[in-house]
Amino acid sequence: MPLVARWLFAAAVSLPATAMGQSLGLKLKLDPALRAPTPAELTQGDSALFLEADRVAGKAGDSVQADGNVRLRSRGQTVFADNVVYTPADEVLTATGHVRVDRLGDMIEGAKVRIDMRNDKAYAESPEYYFRALNARGKANRLFVDSKTRIKAEAATYSTCVPPSQDWFLKVRKLDLDREKDEGVARGATVYFKNVPFLYTPYIDFPLSNARKSGFLGPTYGTTGKSGFELTVPYYLNLAPNYDATIAPRFLAKRGLMFNNEFRYLNANFSGIVNAEFLPNDRERGGERRYALALRHNHALTPALTGYVNLQKASDDRYFVDLSNRLAVTSISNLPREGGLTYNGGWWTFAGRTQKFQTLQDPLAPITPPYARLPQLTFTALRQDVRGFDANLASEYVSFSHPTLLNGRRTTIYPSLTYPIQRSFATILPKVGLHYTRYELDGAGQPGTQDRMLPIFSVDSSVTFERNTSFRGTPLLQTLEPRLYYVYIPYHDQSRLPVFDTAVADFNLAQVFSENQFVGGDRINDANQLTAGVSSRLIDALDGRERLRLTLAQRFFFADQRVTLPNTVARTQNRSDVLAALTGRMSQSWYIDTAVKMDINQGRPDRSMFSLRYNPQIGNLVNLGYRFNRGSFEQVDVSGQWQLNERWSGVGRLAYSMFDRRATTTIAGIEYNAGCWVGRFVLQEFVTFTQDSVRAFFFQLELNGLSKIGSNPLEILRQNVLGYQRMNALPQSQFNEDYYPMQ
Numbered sequence: 001m002p003l004v005a006r007w008l009f010a011a012a013v014s015l016p017a018t019a020m021g022q023s024l025g026l027k028l029k030l031d032p033a034l035r036a037p038t039p040a041e042l043t044q045g046d047s048a049l050f051l052e053a054d055r056v057a058g059k060a061g062d063s064v065q066a067d068g069n070v071r072l073r074s075r076g077q078t079v080f081a082d083n084v085v086y087t088p089a090d091e092v093l094t095a096t097g098h099v100r101v102d103r104l105g106d107m108i109e110g111a112k113v114r115i116d117m118r119n120d121k122a123y124a125e126s127p128e129y130y131f132r133a134l135n136a137r138g139k140a141n142r143l144f145v146d147s148k149t150r151i152k153a154e155a156a157t158y159s160t161c162v163p164p165s166q167d168w169f170l171k172v173r174k175l176d177l178d179r180e181k182d183e184g185v186a187r188g189a190t191v192y193f194k195n196v197p198f199l200y201t202p203y204i205d206f207p208l209s210n211a212r213k214s215g216f217l218g219p220t221y222g223t224t225g226k227s228g229f230e231l232t233v234p235y236y237l238n239l240a241p242n243y244d245a246t247i248a249p250r251f252l253a254k255r256g257l258m259f260n261n262e263f264r265y266l267n268a269n270f271s272g273i274v275n276a277e278f279l280p281n282d283r284e285r286g287g288e289r290r291y292a293l294a295l296r297h298n299h300a301l302t303p304a305l306t307g308y309v310n311l312q313k314a315s316d317d318r319y320f321v322d323l324s325n326r327l328a329v330t331s332i333s334n335l336p337r338e339g340g341l342t343y344n345g346g347w348w349t350f351a352g353r354t355q356k357f358q359t360l361q362d363p364l365a366p367i368t369p370p371y372a373r374l375p376q377l378t379f380t381a382l383r384q385d386v387r388g389f390d391a392n393l394a395s396e397y398v399s400f401s402h403p404t405l406l407n408g409r410r411t412t413i414y415p416s417l418t419y420p421i422q423r424s425f426a427t428i429l430p431k432v433g434l435h436y437t438r439y440e441l442d443g444a445g446q447p448g449t450q451d452r453m454l455p456i457f458s459v460d461s462s463v464t465f466e467r468n469t470s471f472r473g474t475p476l477l478q479t480l481e482p483r484l485y486y487v488y489i490p491y492h493d494q495s496r497l498p499v500f501d502t503a504v505a506d507f508n509l510a511q512v513f514s515e516n517q518f519v520g521g522d523r524i525n526d527a528n529q530l531t532a533g534v535s536s537r538l539i540d541a542l543d544g545r546e547r548l549r550l551t552l553a554q555r556f557f558f559a560d561q562r563v564t565l566p567n568t569v570a571r572t573q574n575r576s577d578v579l580a581a582l583t584g585r586m587s588q589s590w591y592i593d594t595a596v597k598m599d600i601n602q603g604r605p606d607r608s609m610f611s612l613r614y615n616p617q618i619g620n621l622v623n624l625g626y627r628f629n630r631g632s633f634e635q636v637d638v639s640g641q642w643q644l645n646e647r648w649s650g651v652g653r654l655a656y657s658m659f660d661r662r663a664t665t666t667i668a669g670i671e672y673n674a675g676c677w678v679g680r681f682v683l684q685e686f687v688t689f690t691q692d693s694v695r696a697f698f699f700q701l702e703l704n705g706l707s708k709i710g711s712n713p714l715e716i717l718r719q720n721v722l723g724y725q726r727m728n729a730l731p732q733s734q735f736n737e738d739y740y741p742m743q
Contacts, residue, residue, distance in 0.1 A: 049074045053084070063087040070095070077103040079113070091117040099124075105132030108143065120148045129153075134208065134705055135676075136160050138169070149179040158186070160705035161676035168193045168677050168703050182211050193677075193701070199709070206706065214238045217246075222711035224696045226284075226322055228253035230711070232260070242266045255282045258323070272297035272309075279323070290315045290323070301341075309339040317360045321694075333367060334359050348381035371400040371500050390418040392433075396521065400500040408441040408498060412521050416456070429460040435524055439497065450497060454524050456515060458487045468541070475541035483533045485513045491526035491562050498522065499565060507597065509579050512553045523565060528558040538584070548584030577606055589616040599630075606630050613722070619643050621723045634658040639667075639721045647672055649727050651682070653720045662687070667720055669698075669713065673727035678702040682713040704728060 054068030064086045066072075072079040072086075072093070082097025093115040095101075101108045101115075101122075110127030122145035130137040140156035152175065159169035173188030184206045191199040207213040217234040224230065234248035243265035250258040258279040265272055275294040282288045297309040312335040314320065320332055340353025353376050359369035381393040396412045416433030432455070439450040462483040469478050502520030505511045512533070517525045533553035539546050555576035564570050581595040590613070597607040608628045615621040625637035639653035648670065655665040669682030682698040698713035717724045 049086075051084070051086070062089075074117075077101065079115075081113075093117065106130065107132075110143070121145055134160065135162075136705055137163075140175070151177045153177075158706075159676065160703070161674075165674070165676065166195075167674050168706075170706065171197075177208060179208060182208050183213060184208050191703070191706075212236070212238045212244060218708040218710070220700075220711040222696055222698050224694065226694065227255050234260075252279075252323075255279060255284050255323075269301070270297065270299040277323075284322070288316075290319055292319055292323075304345065305341065305343050307339070307341045311337050311339075313337070313358060314360065317362070320360070332360065334370060347383055348379070350377075350379050352377045368405075369402070371402050371405070374399050374401050388419060390420060392416045392418065398500070398521075406441060406443040406446065406498050408439055408443070408446075408500070410440075410500065410521060411438045412436070425465075426463045427461065431458045431460070432456070437521060437524075441498065446498075447496075452492055452494060452497065452524070454489055454492055456487070456489050456524075458485065458515060460485045460513070469538075471538075476547070477539040477541050479535070479537045479539070481535040481537070483513070483531075483535070485531040485533075487515050487527045487529055487531075489515070489524060489527040492524070494523055494563055502565065504565065504568070507576065507579070509551055509553060509581055509595070512555060512576075512579060518565070523563055526559070526561065526563050529555055530558075531555045546584070548586065549582070551579075551581045553579045573601065575600065589614055591615065615723060619649065619725050619727070621721075623722050632659065635664070641721055641724050643727075647674065649673070651717055651721055651724065665720065667716070669717065671727045676704050678704070678726070678728045680710075680713055682717065684713075684716060702728065 050073045051064070051066055051070070052072075053066035053070040056064065056066045058064035066084045066086075068082065070079070070081045070084045072081075072084060072095075078101070079093070079095055080098070080100040080102075081095035082099075083095065085094045086092070095113045095115075096111065099108075099110050099113045101113060107130040108124055108127050109129075110124040112125040113122060113127070114124075115122045124140075124143040124145075126139075126141060127143045128137070128139050129143065136158060138153075138157040138159060140153035142154045143156075144152040146152060153172075154174055155172075156175040157169045157171050158175065159166060161167050161169070169192050170186060171190045171192060172186040174186070176185040178184075186204045186206075187202065189201050189204050190197045205213070205215050214237050215235070217236050220230075220232045220234075222230050230250065230252055232248050232250040234246050237245040237247070239245060243263070245263045246261070248260040248262075250260055252258055256279060258277065261274075261276045263274040273294075273296050275292070277292045279290040282290050292314045293312070295309060295311045299307045301307060314335060334357040336355065336357055338353055338355035340351060340355075342349065342351040354372075354374050355376065356372040356374070357370055359367065361367065375398075377397045379393070379395045381391075383391045392415070394412075394414045394416075397409070399409045401407050412435070414433055414435045416431055418429055418431040421428040421430075435452075435454045435456055437452040441448065441450070460483075462481060465480040467478050469476050499522045500520070502518050502522035505514070505517050505519045507517075511517075512531055515527070516523075531553060532555075533551065535549060535551045537546055537550075538548040557571070557574050557576070561571040578598040578600055579595070580598065583593045585591050591611075592613075593609075593611040595609045596605050598604070599606040605628065607630065608626070610624075610626040612624045613621065620642050622640040622642070623638070625639075626635070627637070628634045635655055635657050637653070637655045641649060641651040643649045649672075651667070651669045651671065653665060653667040654663060656663050663685070665684075665686045667682065667684050669680060672679045678701075680698065680700045680702070683696075684698070685693060685695045687693055698711040698716070700708055700710035700712055700714075702708045714726060717726075
C-alpha cells in the first residue's frame with residue numbers, strides 16, 4: 001500500500017472560477033480528508049490548502065512537489081493530477097498529467113494547468129471544460145483565466161449537448177467569456193449541426209445568462225402564399241435597463257424589403273411600446289408605399305391619477321391581410337386612436353377620454369365605422385352604509401362625431417339607492433334609481449334637444465344551502481344557490497332617440513341578471529320581469545377548490561316588449577330561452593366547460609358551446625370544442641399536443657365550419673427534442689375576415705444556450721392550442737448531481 005501524505009498550508013490560496021462559476025451546490029463525493037475546513041481551521045483573511053498524494057517532497061516555504069494520485073483542495077475548489085508543483089512564495093501551482101480542476105460544479109480538464117493563485121490567473125493546455133450553470137462544454141487548444149470573472153480560449157468549441165452527443169457545436173477561432181459583463185464573444189465562429197457547418201459569422205456576442213444584451217437575434221424565415229419566401233434578421237439594442245429596441249429588416253421575395261422596428265420603455269410611473277413597420281416599395285401592389293404605426297403608453301401621473309394613449313394606423317385596408325401571418329391580426333377591422341385620464345378619489349372616480357377609429361374595409365363586406373367620442377367623460381361614485389343604504393351615482397357625457405351620420409351629445413345621470421339585507425345564508429338587495437338622459441343633436445330636421453327620464457326598481461335575492469357529501473372517497477361540500485331577480489322599468493317612447501353606440505346585449509349567464517337588455521346609453525328597456533336561476537357547486541372540503549358548477553337560469557316577462565332598436569322585432573313571448581352551463585374539473589385529467597341557450601318554443605338549442613379537455617400531464621393534452629349559433633355558425637374545433645416518446649411530440653389544430661363546409665384554421669406541427677436542441681416544423685392555413693386563405697410554414701431550430709434560428713411558431717401554437725408547452729420547457733431531470741460529464 002503506498003504511503004499517503006497529507007499537507008496543510010495556512011496560506012492565502014484561491015483558484016479562479018470559470019466564467020459561469022456560481023454556487024450551485026454540486027455534491028462532490030471525495031475522501032473524508034478533503035472535507036471542507038471548519039471555521040476553526042481558517043483564520044480571518046486566510047484560506048487553507050489541503051494536499052494529498054502518494055509521494056510529497058519539499059519544505060514549508062519552499063516549492064513542494066507531489067506525485068501520484070494528487071488531490072489538492074482549497075475553499076470549494078479541487079485539483080486532481082498526476083503531478084503538482086506548488087511554490088508558496090509566489091503562490092503558483094503547476095499541475096501535469098490527467099489534470100482536472102473542479103470549482104462549484106464547473107470543471108476544466110487538460111494535460112497541463114498552471115494556476116497563479118495570487119493574481120487569480122490560470123492557463124491550461126488542450127483542455128476540455130464544463131460550465132454547470134450553462135450546462136455548456138467544449139474543448140480548446142489553449143485556455144486562459146485572466147481573472148475570477150474572465151476566461152479566454154483559442155481554437156475552441158462550445159456546446160450544450162451532453163456527451164457522447166455532439167449534435168451541435170460552435171467552433172471558434174477565439175472565445176472570450178466575461179462573467180462580470182455577462183458577455184460571451186466569439187470570433188471566427190461557425191455553427192455546426194450534425195457535423196455539418198451551416199452558419200458562419202466573423203463575430204458573435206451572446207449573454208452568459210438570460211440577461212438582455214445587444215446583438216443579432218436568431219434569423220427567422222418561412223414562406224407564405226401572399227409574400228413568398230421571407231427572411232427576417234432582427235438586431236436587439238439593450239439601450240438601458242429600462243428601455244430597449246429591436247430593428248428587424250424583413251425580406252419578402254414577392255414584395256421587397258420591409259423594416260420592422262420596436263421600442264419598449266419602462267419607468268416606475270410609466271411604460272409603453274412603439275411599433276413601426278415600413279415597406280417602401282410593394283412590388284405586388286405596383287410599388288405602393290405601405291406602413292403601420294402603433295403607440296401604447298400607460299402613465300401613473302400621481303397615485304390617484306393615471307393616463308393612457310393608444311394610437312394605431314395602417315396605410316391601407318389590406319395591410320394586415322397581406323403582411324401578417326396571424327389570424328388575430330388579419331381579423332382587425334377598427335384601429336383605435338385614443339387617449340384618456342382617470343382619477344380615483346377613493347369612493348368616487350372621474351375619467352375622460354377621446355376616441356377615434358381607422359376602419360379597415362373589406363370591399364365585399366363593408367361595415368359602418370363606429371362613432372368617434374370627442375370627448376367622453378364619466379363620473380361614478382359609491383358610498384356604502386349611509387344609514388344602512390348604499391348610494392350610487394353613474395354619470396356620463398359624450399360628444400359623438402361621424403362624417404356621414406347624425407352627430408350629437410348625450411348626457412346621462414343615474415343615481416340609485418340600495419338597502420342591503422344580509423344574513424349568513426341569504427341576501428336581499430332592493431334598489432331604486434332614476435335614470436335621466438339628455439340629447440343635443442346637430443342634424444337638420446332633428447329636434448335640438450331631447451330628454452328621457454325613467455325610474456328603475458329592482459330586487460335581487462339569493463339563498464345558499466350546503467351539505468356534506470363525498471365522491472370516490474373525496475369529501476365534498478355541495479351547495480344549492482337559488483336566485484331571484486325582479487326588475488320594473490316603465491315604458492317610455494324612445495323611437496325618436498338616436499342610436500350612437502347601442503346594441504342588444506348578448507343573452508347569456510353574465511347578462512341575464514341585469515337591468516337593461518341593451519348595451520350603451522341610447523335605449524333603456526321597458527321591464528316587468530323576473531329572472532330565476534339556480535346554481536349548484538361541488539367544493540373540495542380539503543383544499544376549498546371548486547370542482548364542478550352547474551347553473552340554470554330563465555327570465556319571465558309579465559308584459560310584452562315595446563322598446564326596440566331600429567329594424568328589430570319586439571319580443572312577444574312571456575319567457576326567455578333557458579340558459580344552462582356546466583363547468584369544472586371532473587378529475588385530475590378531465591376538464592369540461594359547456595353552455596347552452598335552449599329555445600323553449602322550438603324545443604331545441606338556439607346556441608351552444610361545448611369544450612372538453614383531457615390533460616393527463618404537462619405536454620399531453622387534447623382539446624375538443626363545438627360551437628353552434630342557429631342559422632349563422634357551426635364549428636367543430638379539435639386541438640392538442642402529445643408526446644409520442646421522449647424525443648418526438650406532435651401538435652395541431654383543426655377548426656371546421658360546418659356552416660360554410662370548409663376548414664377555417666388548420667395547423668399541423670411536430671417537435672423533436674434532442675436535449676441540447678429542439679426542432680419545430682409547423683404548417684398553418686387560416687381564413688381571414690375577407691375570406692382570403694393564408695398559408696404559411698414555420699421551421700425553427702433552437703440551439704439551447706445559443707440562439708433560435710428560423711421562423712418562430714411558438715406564439716401561433718400558444719394562441720391556437722390551449723395549454724401548449726414547448727418541449728424544452730417540460731419538467732425533466734437534466735442533471736444527476738453525482739454525474740461528471742467528462743470522466
